[in-house]
Amino acid sequence: MKRVYLDNNATTPCDPRVVEAMLPYFTEKFGNAASRSHPYGWEAEEAVDYAREQIATLIHADPKEIIFTSGATESDNLALKGVFDMYRKKGNHIITATTEHKAVLDTCKHLAEQGAEITYLKVNDKGLIDLAELEAAIKPTTILVSIMWANNETGVIQPVKEIGEICAKKGILFMSDATQAVGKIDVNPREMGIHLMAFTAHKMYGPKGVGALYVSRKNPRVKVTAQMDGGGHERGMRSGTLNVTGIVGFGKAAELARKEMDQDMARISKLRDRLETTLKNKLEEVYINGDPAHRMPHVTNMSFKHVEGEGLMMTFNQRMALSSGSACTSASLEPSYVLVALGLGDDLAHSSLRFSLGRFTTDEDIDIAIQSIEEGVNHMRSLSPIWEMYKEGVDLSQVTWSPH
Amino acid sequence: MAYSEKVLEHFQHPRNVGTLDKSKNNVGTGLVGAPECGDVMKLQIKVQNDTIVDAKFKTFGCGSAIASSSLATEWLKGKTIEEAQKIKNTDIVQELNLPPVKIHCSVLAEDAIKAALADYQKKSDTEPVDTK
Numbered sequence: 244m245k246r247v248y249l250d251n252n253a254t255t256p257c258d259p260r261v262v263e264a265m266l267p268y269f270t271e272k273f274g275n276a277a278s279r280s281h282p283y284g285w286e287a288e289e290a291v292d293y294a295r296e297q298i299a300t301l302i303h304a305d306p307k308e309i310i311f312t313s314g315a316t317e318s319d320n321l322a323l324k325g326v327f328d329m330y331r332k333k334g335n336h337i338i339t340a341t342t343e344h345k346a347v348l349d350t351c352k353h354l355a356e357q358g359a360e361i362t363y364l365k366v367n368d369k370g371l372i373d374l375a376e377l378e379a380a381i382k383p384t385t386i387l388v389s390i391m392w393a394n395n396e397t398g399v400i401q402p403v404k405e406i407g408e409i410c411a412k413k414g415i416l417f418m419s420d421a422t423q424a425v426g427k428i429d430v431n432p433r434e435m436g437i438h439l440m441a442f443t444a445h446k447m448y449g450p451k452g453v454g455a456l457y458v459s460r461k462n463p464r465v466k467v468t469a470q471m472d473g474g475g476h477e478r479g480m481r482s483g484t485l486n487v488t489g490i491v492g493f494g495k496a497a498e499l500a501r502k503e504m505d506q507d508m509a510r511i512s513k514l515r516d517r518l519e520t521t522l523k524n525k526l527e528e529v530y531i532n533g534d535p536a537h538r539m540p541h542v543t544n545m546s547f548k549h550v551e552g553e554g555l556m557m558t559f560n561q562r563m564a565l566s567s568g569s570a571c572t573s574a575s576l577e578p579s580y581v582l583v584a585l586g587l588g589d590d591l592a593h594s595s596l597r598f599s600l601g602r603f604t605t606d607e608d609i610d611i612a613i614q615s616i617e618e619g620v621n622h623m624r625s626l627s628p629i630w631e632m633y634k635e636g637v638d639l640s641q642v643t644w645s646p647h
Numbered sequence: 648m649a650y651s652e653k654v655l656e657h658f659q660h661p662r663n664v665g666t667l668d669k670s671k672n673n674v675g676t677g678l679v680g681a682p683e684c685g686d687v688m689k690l691q692i693k694v695q696n697d698t699i700v701d702a703k704f705k706t707f708g709c710g711s712a713i714a715s716s717s718l719a720t721e722w723l724k725g726k727t728i729e730e731a732q733k734i735k736n737t738d739i740v741q742e743l744n745l746p747p748v749k750i751h752c753s754v755l756a757e758d759a760i761k762a763a764l765a766d767y768q769k770k771s772d773t774e775p776v777d778t779k
Contacts, residue, residue: 551685553709557650557658569685569709578685589683626664626713628689628705629682644681645758 247563251601258448264495268488294494301497303431314454315422318441319346325467334384340364369534370399392421396581397533398542407436426500449496453489512540546591549630550623558619568595651744657714665703667691675767690759711749715756
């Protein structure tokens with residue numbers, strides 16, 4: 244049976260061209276990039292330099308502004324903790340938003356225990372922060388604003404340029420988690436006034452286990468305190484032997500993204516739009532979550548009212564992979580905090596599915612997805628007591644439920 | 648998380664899906680859970696001469712919630728009211744191999760059974776039971 248993968252925001256497959264570029268670095272070119280005294284080290288260092296350039300070119304940055312890490316979670320940690328440690332004499336206040344990734348939110352929680360003051364900006368029903376609220380939240384002790392480029396669950400793109408302008412005006416550092424944006428849309432941190440930016444290879448057809456932190460080198464020159472002690476690699480900001488193979492793959496993935504992003508995304512956004520419109524036409528009570536006008540071209544987050552997301556996924560999860568904001572997919576039994584932050588109501592959050600398309604998504608995949616979702620939703624609604632009540636004209640908001 | 652074979656089997660072939668006429672005196676209806684919690688179960692029983700002759704359910708929820716309520720209707724059929732009172736959520740957990748994170752689904756199914764029985768008993772206490 245053909246399987247369909249529509250969970251590219253979780254991870255992407257490696258492009259075969261990436262794997263091909265990596266292979267020699269497992270075997271004959273296995274050197275440590277920090278070995279300065281022999282050709283094994285030199286060729287590894289050369290490969291890392293080349294990859295650094297490929298990645299820098301993709302984001303219009305200087306190669307020296309790329310710090311390699313193990314992934315976006317580490318990059319987020321390094322940026323937030325590193326800035327807090329480096330600049331805490333200037334102030335202890337950090338501003339972020341409620342819909343950030345856990346790598347940012349949990350790091351902020353950790354910093355709060357270390358004496359940081361954190362402001363969490365709310366988002367509106369489209370998932371966007373309010374710029375006036377951001378400006379009003381800034382105080383003399385504010386050292387950093389951390390707002391993601393694009394949300395992992397909804398694909399909503401924050402007004403990074405405007406945020407960058409506000410930060411520049413107030414002389415505050417701006418950090419952005421751009422994990423879901425880099426390699427998919429044009430990302431230029433300098434132009435946006437971003438000083439630190441986290442991203443990772445495995446969301447852009449590169450391997451898992453390698454990421455990067457962009458750290459601005461001029462106007463202003465930003466420094467972060469290293470969070471691991473060791474050999475002083477990566478200009479002293481991130482010690483640890485470089486993952487040369489992974490970095491080579493990351494570089495190749497960046498080069499491919501730069502060359503193919505425009506045509507890939509033109510095709511993928513058409514597929515996404517077809518998926519969305521067809522399902523909206525075929526099924527009643529379907530809602531799109533997040534601002535359709537400010538959204539990544541490959542993502543749609545939809546709620547199918549009166550159907551529970553995990554149950555719905557079970558109707559097709561042998562042949563199709565995607566994600567749900569339903570509580571049942573997590574251990575916490577809470578529905579997606581991102582969707583709840585949009586004011587969605589827990590019932591619609593439980594009914595949500597996230598489709599994230601990618602480079603290898605085909606027309607046929609979308610045909611299968613449409614058919615699977617249509618059948619699944621109709622089946623689950625035939626089992627759903629609240630769909631039955633809705634159809635009988637019962638006002639569900641007036642029913643006395645027994646929350647448990 | 649992988650589902651147990653029994654959960655999958657009930658999910659793929661749910662028993663006794665449907666609705667009984669809740670206005671009938673010998674039909675007891677239990678509606679438990681809440682949409683904002685991600686699961687709602689409606690469980691109905693039809694009683695003749697103190698024996699449950701039919702049971703139907705509809706559930707909004709995950710696979711384990713659907714399997715728990717499907718299993719409950721299967722177990723209820725043919726039982727007396729007194730026997731039905733004895734069904735415990737732990738029996739459902741055991742039969743379906745539910746993991747700890749899904750135990751609340753079995754609790755909800757027990758609540759639904761109790762609510763349906765209580766509704767039936769309330770009706771039969773106040774009005775003559777229609778046994779046709």
